[in-house]
Amino acid sequence: MEVHHHSHPPAGAGHRKKWTHYFWEFLMLFLAVFCGFLAENQREHYVEAHRAKEYAKSLLSDMKEDTTEISGGIAQNTFMIKAFDSCVSIGQRSIDQSTVPGVFYYYSRFTSNAYAIDWNRSTLTQLIQSGNLRYFKNKELVRKINKYYSLQNQIGSNNDADHLHRDRILEIRDRLLAARYYEYFAPVSISAEMKGHVPESRMDSLMTQQLSLKAGSTGIMEEYLNNLMDRKWRNKRYVDELYPEAMQMAVEMLFQVQTVLHRIWQ
Numbered sequence: 426m427e428v429h430h431h432s433h434p435p436a437g438a439g440h441r442k443k444w445t446h447y448f449w450e451f452l453m454l455f456l457a458v459f460c461g462f463l464a465e466n467q468r469e470h471y472v473e474a475h476r477a478k479e480y481a482k483s484l485l486s487d488m489k490e491d492t493t494e495i496s497g498g499i500a501q502n503t504f505m506i507k508a509f510d511s512c513v514s515i516g517q518r519s520i521d522q523s524t525v526p527g528v529f530y531y532y533s534r535f536t537s538n539a540y541a542i543d544w545n546r547s548t549l550t551q552l553i554q555s556g557n558l559r560y561f562k563n564k565e566l567v568r569k570i571n572k573y574y575s576l577q578n579q580i581g582s583n584n585d586a587d588h589l590h591r592d593r594i595l596e597i598r599d600r601l602l603a604a605r606y607y608e609y610f611a612p613v614s615i616s617a618e619m620k621g622h623v624p625e626s627r628m629d630s631l632m633t634q635q636l637s638l639k640a641g642s643t644g645i646m647e648e649y650l651n652n653l654m655d656r657k658w659r660n661k662r663y664v665d666e667l668y669p670e671a672m673q674m675a676v677e678m679l680f681q682v683q684t685v686l687h688r689i690w691q
Contacts, residue, residue: 477560477561477685478686480552480557480561481685482686483548484548484549484552484570484682485683485686486545487548488675488678488682490545491545491671491675492676492679495542495675497540498540498542498668499664499668499672500619501615502660504535504619505535505538505615505660506664508534508535509536509654509657510657511528511529512533512536512649513653513654515528516649517650519646520646520647524636526635526636527633530606530632531613531632533602534610534611534615535615535618536595536598536653536656537594537595537598538591539584539587539588539591541581541584542584542671546574549570549574549577553570553574558570558571561685563681563684563685565681566681566682569674576667576670577671580663580667580668580671583662583663583667587656590655590656590659591656594649594652594653594656597645597649601649602638603636603637603639603640604639606637613628
């Protein structure tokens with residue numbers, strides 16, 4: 426009799442996995458990827474918040490220093506404008522004369538001063554040029570930062586032009602004032618005089634006298650006064666327009682940056 430043997434498949438062969446098995450495998454893989462995504466997203470949020478905090482702190486410090494610089498600019502330019510006005514008033518009365526009241530020498534000392542704001546630009550430059558403004562979610566703050574940066578550049582360009590004008594006045598003044606008298610006025614510090622006149626016996630004595638102008642300076646006075654009047658109006662623009670606008674923007678940014686820091690620290 427022929428015996429038939431039934432072949433048996435290898436262990437595990439022929440047993441199909443249920444669909445639920447594949448479902449759980451997919452679910453576990455999905456959850457692993459999703460949790461990784463959440464962790465990475467959370468890490469990015471933490472990094473961005475940390476960078477926003479550091480930029481905000483640095484910007485806050487810069488703005489405080491800028492407001493001090495701007496206040497100094499307003500004060501010094503206001504003082505210089507008064508000196509320009511005094512020179513013009515005295516000079517016009519002495520336009521065709523070879524002498525001037527000694528106080529004309531005193532006020533002329535300040536006609537060559539120039540105040541250029543030393544902006545704290547490192548944080549602003551990094552924020553704008555590197556694209557890191559994205560860390561600040563306050564669109565109004567971002568708009569102000571860009572506008573403030575542009576205004577800094579505008580004021581800087583005006584400062585450069587004013588320096589050229591100042592150099593021109595300095596050259597004319599050297600042709601007008603006699604060195605033997607002006608040497609007593611040259612050491613005067615504008616920052617000290619802004620706080621109140623600092624007495625100096627020889628200089629104060631000369632201020633009460635009629636002093637000679639440089640020999641051969643006939644006709645130079647009018648050129649000098651015209652340049653002073655032109656520079657006065659440039660400086661008035663600083664005092665009346667540019668510096669107050671910069672101050673207002675800096676103060677507003679200070680408030681908004683403090684708000685950013687407060688929100689981050691909560």
